[in-house]
Amino acid sequence: AQSVTQPDIHITVSEGASLELRCNYSYGATPYLFWYVQSPGQGLQLLLKYFSGDTLVQGIKGFEAEFKRSQSSFNLRKPSVHWSDAAEYFCAVGNFGNEKLTFGTGTRLTIIP
Amino acid sequence: SQTIHQWPATLVQPVGSPLSLECTVEGTSNPNLYWYRQAAGRGLQLLFYSVGIGQISSEVPQNLSASRPQDRQFILSSKKLLLSDSGFYLCAWKSQRTSWGEQYFGPGTRLTVT
Numbered sequence: 001a002q003s004v005t006q007p008d009i010h011i012t013v014s015e016g017a018s019l020e021l022r023c024n025y026s027y028g029a030t031p032y033l034f035w036y037v038q039s040p041g042q043g044l045q046l047l048l049k050y051f052s053g054d055t056l057v058q059g060i061k062g063f064e065a066e067f068k069r070s071q072s073s074f075n076l077r078k079p080s081v082h083w084s085d086a087a088e089y090f091c092a093v094g095n096f097g098n099e100k101l102t103f104g105t106g107t108r109l110t111i112i113p
Numbered sequence: 114s115q116t117i118h119q120w121p122a123t124l125v126q127p128v129g130s131p132l133s134l135e136c137t138v139e140g141t142s143n144p145n146l147y148w149y150r151q152a153a154g155r156g157l158q159l160l161f162y163s164v165g166i167g168q169i170s171s172e173v174p175q176n177l178s179a180s181r182p183q184d185r186q187f188i189l190s191s192k193k194l195l196l197s198d199s200g201f202y203l204c205a206w207k208s209q210r211t212s213w214g215e216q217y218f219g220p221g222t223r224l225t226v227t
Binding site: 021034036042043045058100101103104105106 | 145155201203207215217219221223
């Protein structure tokens with residue numbers, strides 16, 4: 001069975017600093033990977049996705065993520081965070097023929113001035 | 114473009130009362146539909162999903178049920194709510210054109226059972 005681990009429950013960074021949120025997955029074949037963001041009281045918004053090809057994918061709001069098969073990781077990065085990036089971030093994995101996604105438990109991001 | 118709606122946005126219900134949450138999708142046809150629940154401070158728990166009218170898969174045994182009376186309508190119900198049913202309920206859809214596609218989420222319904 002596939003699984004997703006987000007080892008950091010809560011991360012605090014200063015506005016303008018760089019950000020990296022970790023995501024590790026467990027799945028035998030090539031996974032399809034996603035990052036979502038959730039602001040308080042809102043639904044989830046898709047930030048970016050990886051299906052195949054270039055392992056560095058660009059998303060909305062200046063985010064990017066890199067798929068590293070050897071490390072079973074799909075970490076989310078942003079060079080300079082803004083106060084509006086404070087939210088909960090979820091990594092998710094899917095695979096061919098499976099109608100469901102498996103979500104990580106999320107990482108809450110706090111931005112300090 | 115596609116849009117997903119959920120209502121109500123907020124609901125406060127007493128223990129033992131019935132529940133009906135509705136989700137509708139516009140701008141697409143024959144989508145996969147999903148119900149998730151988020152308990153306070155926790156991740157997403159998949160409750161039900163549907164690949165077509167009348168086709169419901171249950172992921173977690175509980176006192177909730179789901180129905181899909183129309184192609185783009187997904188309803189979450191309960192006959193008698195429990196305190197543990199409190200949470201944030203999210204509906205999502207996915208295109209059936211690809212089996213690996215991303216899911217798109219609605220704005221959610223905050224349910225408080227008192």
